[in-house]
Amino acid sequence: MELLLEKFSLGVGDRFAHQARAQLEACSKAASLGVTVVPVWNKSNREHNIVGSEPASVREAADEAVRQLGWQFPYHVDADHINLDTVDRFLDSSDFFTIDVASAIGQRSERAAAFVKRHPELVGTLSVPGVPDPLTTTVESVERTTAKYLFAVEEASRIFRHICQRRNGRPFITEISMDETDAPQTPVELLVVLAAIGDHGIPIQTIAPKFTGRFNKGVDYVGDVEFFEKEFADDLAVIACAIQHYNLPANLKLSVHSGSDKFSIYGAMRRALQQFGAGVHLKTAGTTWLEELIGLAEAGGHGLRLAQEIYGKAYACRAALCEPYAAVIDIREDRLPLPHEVCQWTAEQYTSALRHDQSNPAFNPDFRQLLHVGFKIAAHLGDRYVNMLVACRDSISRNVTYNLFERHIRPLFLGA
Numbered sequence: 001m002e003l004l005l006e007k008f009s010l011g012v013g014d015r016f017a018h019q020a021r022a023q024l025e026a027c028s029k030a031a032s033l034g035v036t037v038v039p040v041w042n043k044s045n046r047e048h049n050i051v052g053s054e055p056a057s058v059r060e061a062a063d064e065a066v067r068q069l070g071w072q073f074p075y076h077v078d079a080d081h082i083n084l085d086t087v088d089r090f091l092d093s094s095d096f097f098t099i100d101v102a103s104a105i106g107q108r109s110e111r112a113a114a115f116v117k118r119h120p121e122l123v124g125t126l127s128v129p130g131v132p133d134p135l136t137t138t139v140e141s142v143e144r145t146t147a148k149y150l151f152a153v154e155e156a157s158r159i160f161r162h163i164c165q166r167r168n169g170r171p172f173i174t175e176i177s178m179d180e181t182d183a184p185q186t187p188v189e190l191l192v193v194l195a196a197i198g199d200h201g202i203p204i205q206t207i208a209p210k211f212t213g214r215f216n217k218g219v220d221y222v223g224d225v226e227f228f229e230k231e232f233a234d235d236l237a238v239i240a241c242a243i244q245h246y247n248l249p250a251n252l253k254l255s256v257h258s259g260s261d262k263f264s265i266y267g268a269m270r271r272a273l274q275q276f277g278a279g280v281h282l283k284t285a286g287t288t289w290l291e292e293l294i295g296l297a298e299a300g301g302h303g304l305r306l307a308q309e310i311y312g313k314a315y316a317c318r319a320a321l322c323e324p325y326a327a328v329i330d331i332r333e334d335r336l337p338l339p340h341e342v343c344q345w346t347a348e349q350y351t352s353a354l355r356h357d358q359s360n361p362a363f364n365p366d367f368r369q370l371l372h373v374g375f376k377i378a379a380h381l382g383d384r385y386v387n388m389l390v391a392c393r394d395s396i397s398r399n400v401t402y403n404l405f406e407r408h409i410r411p412l413f414l415g416a
């Protein structure tokens with residue numbers, strides 16, 4: 001039996017498992033306006049390890065939020081960026097698996113030559129309906145692409161079979177991600193990859209390529225928006241074409257691992273999605289944790305002091321905190337406020353610096369990015385942090401819901 005992912009879905013991260021309800025409120029608001037955006041709670045193995053949590057806690061928080069709000073639509077729990085080494089602890093509690101094969105890209109497959117032989121249609125001038133300039137390839141270019149990606153698809157197939165076998169008939173949704181790598185995949189490369197995925201019979205419903213431009217954590221897109229729009233539209237055309245030719249699920253769609261807050265491309269994405277009548281999965285990162293800090297600061301008193309303390313500790317450990325995220329952050333050290341200054345800040349100053357409002361001159365993207373990767377500090381505070389989340393629940397949930405709904409769901413799924 002298959003589990004089908006709906007046309008529009010939103011990946012939400014909840015590092016400390018206290019905001020599922022506030023996140024679901026944002027989807028409820030969209031539903032009340034007539035647009036179903038299905039929530040998918042995602043948390044990677046790395047995040048579980050840093051926070052010290054187990055995958056089952058994500059499922060419990062999601063189930064509880066759904067019960068409390070009476071959510072009538074589907075929802076899912078995503079084992080985000082798993083591989084053969086890390087998937088097992090997610091097998092019971094997840095029904096969505098993001099198979100990450102980025103590290104297998106570039107490894108040699110024995111079967112590359114046979115693949116190219118089997119797919120003469122990939123060579124020459126390709127007619128992909130919806131792509132304005134025809135895509136052209138040569139035998140050599142298809143061989144190069146195959147050499148680069150076929151092994152990664154074979155690895156995805158091994159992981160997929162492993163999940164099938166261990167799930168023993170319990171249905172799940174499959175995504176393949178290739179976003180955490182150096183070079184973006186072009187639309188032509190995506191077509192070759194999809195042909196290979198079809199050959200291997202992996203019924204992916206979402207695929208996460210790497211797009212051109214920088215998708216830094218928690219801040220806006222950096223790159224050429226016009227070029228992105230063309231690339232994104234071409235990817236949609238390629239996917240529609242691959243569904244026709246390569247034995248892939250009819251609801252296959254792009255998954256955009258956005259790192260959250262890519263406000264400047266939401267308009268471009270929306271236009272392209274409408275043009276193709278396509279769906280999308282928007283995977284946001286853990287910016288909900290930043291809304292927790294905003295809510296703590298807004299609450300004033302002990303909440304504000306804890307938010308200040310967390311910044312001070314994050315500043316002191318900044319090198320170690322940033323290291324695992326080096327590829328997806330861009331922090332200018334000279335723009336980071338000093339901890340003793342932040343300790344003097346009012347709630348208003350703290351939230352203005354942190355909240356992602358680019359029209360506010362006090363917004364500080366460097367401050368924001370450092371705190372984004374600083375959730376380990378809060379994890380180390382243990383109960384002190386969690387108890388404060390409970391104490392400041394009203395101001396936090398207000399910010400969590402507002403952020404998801406007004407800044408993400410509305411511009412992408414509802415339109416301005």
Ligand SMILES: [Zn+2]
Pocket residue numbers: 081177179180208257
């Ligand atoms: Zn990703």
